[in-house]
Amino acid sequence: MPARNHAQWTAKPPLANDEWIDSRIYSDQEIFEQENERIFKKVWVPVCHESELSKPYDFRTMSIANEPIIVCRGPDNQVRAFLNVCPHRGMLIERRPSGSFLEGQPSGNPKRITCMFHAWQFDMKGNCVYVAREKEGYQDRLCKEEVGLRRLRCEVKFGGFVWVTLDDNPAVSLEDWAGKAFTCLQKSLDAEPLEVFHYHKAIINTNYKLWHDTNSEFYHDFMHYHNRVTGFNDAYFARKNEAFEHGHVVVGTFEVNYQNYEGFESRAALSFPHLPPNQWYMIDMFPGYNFNLRGSALRCDIVTPLGPDKVMIEFRGLGLKRDTPEERQTRINHHNSIWGPFGRNLHEDLIGVAGQGTTMRPGTESRRILHGRQENQTIHDENGMRHYYDEWGRWMNIMPNNPDQTWSERSTASAAVAAAE
Amino acid sequence: MSWTRICKTADVAPNSVKKIWIAGGIPVLVVNYGSGFRVVPPVCPHMEEPLEESGIVASCVLTCTKHLWAWNLMTLEKQGETEKPLKCYEVKEENGELMAFVDGELLYDFDKDDDMDDDAFFKS
Ligand code: FES
Ligand code: FES
Ligand SMILES: [Fe+2]
Numbered sequence: 328m329p330a331r332n333h334a335q336w337t338a339k340p341p342l343a344n345d346e347w348i349d350s351r352i353y354s355d356q357e358i359f360e361q362e363n364e365r366i367f368k369k370v371w372v373p374v375c376h377e378s379e380l381s382k383p384y385d386f387r388t389m390s391i392a393n394e395p396i397i398v399c400r401g402p403d404n405q406v407r408a409f410l411n412v413c414p415h416r417g418m419l420i421e422r423r424p425s426g427s428f429l430e431g432q433p434s435g436n437p438k439r440i441t442c443m444f445h446a447w448q449f450d451m452k453g454n455c456v457y458v459a460r461e462k463e464g465y466q467d468r469l470c471k472e473e474v475g476l477r478r479l480r481c482e483v484k485f486g487g488f489v490w491v492t493l494d495d496n497p498a499v500s501l502e503d504w505a506g507k508a509f510t511c512l513q514k515s516l517d518a519e520p521l522e523v524f525h526y527h528k529a530i531i532n533t534n535y536k537l538w539h540d541t542n543s544e545f546y547h548d549f550m551h552y553h554n555r556v557t558g559f560n561d562a563y564f565a566r567k568n569e570a571f572e573h574g575h576v577v578v579g580t581f582e583v584n585y586q587n588y589e590g591f592e593s594r595a596a597l598s599f600p601h602l603p604p605n606q607w608y609m610i611d612m613f614p615g616y617n618f619n620l621r622g623s624a625l626r627c628d629i630v631t632p633l634g635p636d637k638v639m640i641e642f643r644g645l646g647l648k649r650d651t652p653e654e655r656q657t658r659i660n661h662h663n664s665i666w667g668p669f670g671r672n673l674h675e676d677l678i679g680v681a682g683q684g685t686t687m688r689p690g691t692e693s694r695r696i697l698h699g700r701q702e703n704q705t706i707h708d709e710n711g712m713r714h715y716y717d718e719w720g721r722w723m724n725i726m727p728n729n730p731d732q733t734w735s736e737r738s739t740a741s742a743a744v745a746a747a748e
Numbered sequence: 749m750s751w752t753r754i755c756k757t758a759d760v761a762p763n764s765v766k767k768i769w770i771a772g773g774i775p776v777l778v779v780n781y782g783s784g785f786r787v788v789p790p791v792c793p794h795m796e797e798p799l800e801e802s803g804i805v806a807s808c809v810l811t812c813t814k815h816l817w818a819w820n821l822m823t824l825e826k827q828g829e830t831e832k833p834l835k836c837y838e839v840k841e842e843n844g845e846l847m848a849f850v851d852g853e854l855l856y857d858f859d860k861d862d863d864m865d866d867d868a869f870f871k872s
Contacts, residue, residue, distance in 0.1 A: 452863070
């Protein structure tokens with residue numbers, strides 16, 4: 328194919344409508360803001376793992392769609408989530424990333440959440456329990472009972488992850504939304520308590536969907552030199568991307584021959600419960616979460632979009648809570664050798680999406696991004712991404728390959744075509 | 749349980765407080781108000797502030813400096829805006845030893861029992 332002039336370069340590719348994307352959906356500020364409103368404020372988000380708040384009064388803070396969130400464990404051991412926003416004058420209540428409320432803050436008391444600004448305090452259930460000079464200032468016009476925290480739906484599920492949604496009345500329950508995709512791993516993840524042993528985050532100048540795309544296809548093993556030279560075999564290529572309702576995709580298992588990896592050993596001895604030795608499953612969840620179990624170590628990554636061209640990715644590695652120190656060390660080695668910041672794959676993945684982010688910065692001309700590989704739904708097929716953008720288009724009511732067109736228009740258009748045929 | 753040895757009366761100076769772990773792993777606060785002693789739970793009944801840090805004793809009054817709840821130590825009368833009574837173990841002095849009658853740990857009730865299941869809560 329010769330090089331192309333501008334008209335040729337910007338022409339539609341000879342592929343079906345769902346086989347390519349307009350790069351504007353990766354770079355447009357308005358679309359990014361709509362994603363926060365239409366997707367991230369409605370969806371369930373696995374904000375952390377329960378082992379990260381293992382004791383009563385432990386807490387963690389995070390944000391969903393720019394809204395600050397605090398998750399804490401009560402004296403009754405229940406994990407609850409609240410907006411981390413003071414009902415008085417909107418101060419960010421807790422500024423630490425994590426910690427414990429057992430010890431009181433300078434202007435607050437033990438076991439209470441304290442807003443440092445004017446010392447209002449709240450308990451682990453979100454009740455307001457203290458308003459400084461309450462009667463003097465509000466007489467009988469406003470009382471503590473009326474200024475509790477904004478509580479959010481929160482469930483601990485699927486291996487102990489803490490799921491939160493900003494939507495009080497989600498369209499589907501967490502179980503119905505994610506249950507089927509998790510079936511392949513549920514027995515292994517729920518057999519016994521898990522524990523986070525690794526956490527790091529990366530802030531990358533790219534769109535969050537480009538990161539999810541990378542998690543959704545193995546075609547980019549051509550970038551992972553070591554995977555390519557040691558891992559490719561028939562069983563590897565035979566794995567399938569299986570699409571599940573609500574935009575999720577599961578990559579089927581196969582037995583990994585770690586002996587072929589230079590410097591690696593079999594992981595059979597430490598495989599998760601109920602998981603056949605050295606098997607490998609991966610769940611990609613809409614709109615940007617990845618659960619990846621390589622025998623002995625579970626990786627989970629979660630995106631928080633920070634802008635059309637900026638994403639924070641949080642990476643966690645998990646093992647079994649009951650691990651002996653030796654077992655734990657081995658799991659950490661297994662995890663880090665592939666997925667640590669200096670592992671075989673992760674930095675290459677980040678280079679890939681950062682490169683895409685560079686060519687799709689806001690203000691660049693829109694381009695066509697091809698998602699058209701069809702290989703019988705095996706791992707070099709791009710069906711996982713097509714499935715994802717189908718879901719994305721529905722939530723956003725935007726056509727991924729033509730953001731000026733609504734999803735509903737597309738549906739009516741193709742229905743009309745079908746009727747005419 | 750019954751009369752339990754707490755400490756020597758000389759261990760706690762007049763107009764001061766001291767936290768002590770007694771038999772059975774129970775934490776108590778000994779308050780010496782000059783003309784006598786009180787043995788009380790070690791947290792403020794208002795909001796669980798550790799009284800060994802926030803409590804001061806003067807003119808026979810124990811004050812929690814966090815939000816100024818206070819009790820007369822002789823009469824146990826609440827002072828000013830104080831809303832809850834101070835719980836006390838019965839005490840006696842015997843040969844320079846302070847004794848308290850301990851029948852289980854005295855606790856304050858801080859937790860509001862108002863849990864609704866999620867659906868009831870979010871749909872109400
Ligand atoms: S803003 Fe929080 S107490 Fe005033
Ligand atoms: S905690 Fe003692 S007065 Fe408020
Ligand atoms: Fe990769």
